[in-house]
Amino acid sequence: MSNINSAKATLITGVIGEDVHVTGIRILEHALKNSGFNVHSLGIHNTQEDFIKAAVDTGADAILISSLCGHARLLVDDIRQKCTQKGLENILLYIGGQLVIHAEEWKKTERTFKKIGFNRVYQPFILPEPVIADLKGDLKIE
């Protein structure tokens, strides 16, 4: 595979909550690394505090959260405020996966998470390419 040359933006990736579903985030991490991003992976079983701490420690540009347990809203409730409190006013927040337990209209789910402060919200089974394109756009890379 070709390594696309992109600026060394630092990303925090991981799964939030108790579930052990790891396949989705591992594929995304693999693709992000191959696109030249500096990926700081937290793996499974993280809290929002874990993500924020890692972002502060590494001076990250974006946090990418995967969640499959359906309880995402509770787990990321005030992540935007917490980021601001820790001096991460401008950090990008992305989330994707199975975000709600019951089937609801996608627009509604997206609105809920945008209101929490996420810049991008992705449906289940999203492929890496559009996420990478969004990151490059939002971070003004290339």
Place this chain on the structure above:
Amino acid sequence: MDVVNKKWTEDYFFAERKKVLDMWPTGKDVDLDEAVEYHKNEPHSKNCALKSLQSKEKEITYLWPSLGTDTIASHKELLLHMQKKGEVDFLASYLDSLTRNCRFKEAEQELRKAKKKGKAMLNGFPIVVHGIKGCREVIDAVDLPVLFLGPSPDVRLAHEIGIAGGHTGYSGGPLISFWNYTKDIPVEKIIHNYQYSHRLMGYYEERGVPLLYCVSGAMPSISPPSLMIVPEIIEVLIAAEQGVKHIRLNAWLQGNIAQDIAYILTFKKLADEYLERLGYQDVHTTTYSTNPTGRYPTDHEQVYALNSYFTMIGRLAAVQGIGSRTIDEASHIPTKEGSAKSFRSIKVIIDMVQPQNISVRDNYSVKAEIHILEKEVKSILDKVIEMGDGDIITGTQIAIDAGVLDQPYATTQHVKGKVMGVKDSEGAARFFDLGNLPFAREIFDFHKYKIANREKQIGKKVDYETVIKDLTALSHGAILPFE
């Protein structure tokens, strides 16, 4: 932590043992002399190791279900039901996940709730909480050999109680537990815990009680079989050093017939070769195959078909044991009826194929797979041994850091995670990314060629979308995704 592949001294083992038995009150009931006597008085037909050897001599395939529920009464009922209605040859106690994480207090609380409510609260049989008496109550009630199973970073106390409680085998291992069941525990710590379990088995062996250890290596996720065989042989060598004498080689089938048969045959050949090369002369190995992990159909008819298919492949390679998933496990914890129906159906395949002496070794496709697979396994394994300056455990630690030992989709944070698989045009698992694997040009070219055929088939480059579709193909009942 300095962990090397060297047999523990009796002093070291017994010093560790004190700490292990103190982990939960039932530990103090283990009396090794009494347990050895108990096993010696059991019939040979109830010993996992001896019955496995028998299947090898008779050239037949036995059925091994995975079973486990929480209370003594319900677990006994499940095992008796399988013995009567499932047409299986072995039984099992699958450990619940709390026990596998040494959370004995919570397991005890859940067990209490289960007894009170009369319904299952745990996803397996909590061996440690039940203690020796509870285990023997189950084992004394059945006529078949029983093993306990479940990968775990620390299964030491479950080994003490499980074996003294009458189980004669265990399935699981340090490396599968490391990649697929932990996030942050260093591999050497998990290996050290397993050295304890293996030394305990060795202790029984030295006193005339044969016990079976089943290696598991790594879970497949469209993984070329070398990604499983290498960690499995490492598990074999770690166990053999501590005195384990009977080892079952678990092959995780993935659906391409030639590749799966090559996996079983190559694994057996190379496990024996490395055992001999490293000086373990008296270890008996037997073969076993089972369905892949990962998403499965919820439709029972499709699962029956898949189970039969994977049983057929195992029997064509003349394995001594076959395991299978159950018709209902994609929806919930399998019921006793679901388990019995699943095994009764695959028994038909065994009975149909077993008497036919069909040779698959000389099949051209199988031979081609064996040729490349042997090279892959030897390249990685020899590199690991070299990196450890002859010590397989030191080598394992260094090789993981270097990405020479690697896995896709691991739960642990301590691997590179560079390797990734994709299917070729015939559904065999190939390397989409070879990461840092120490392969010669020939192997690179082989995978590239096979992937190029897939690209011709689908009319585009394989990419992450292909990988994701391949990962779920089986859940639609097909080896390749429908376009």
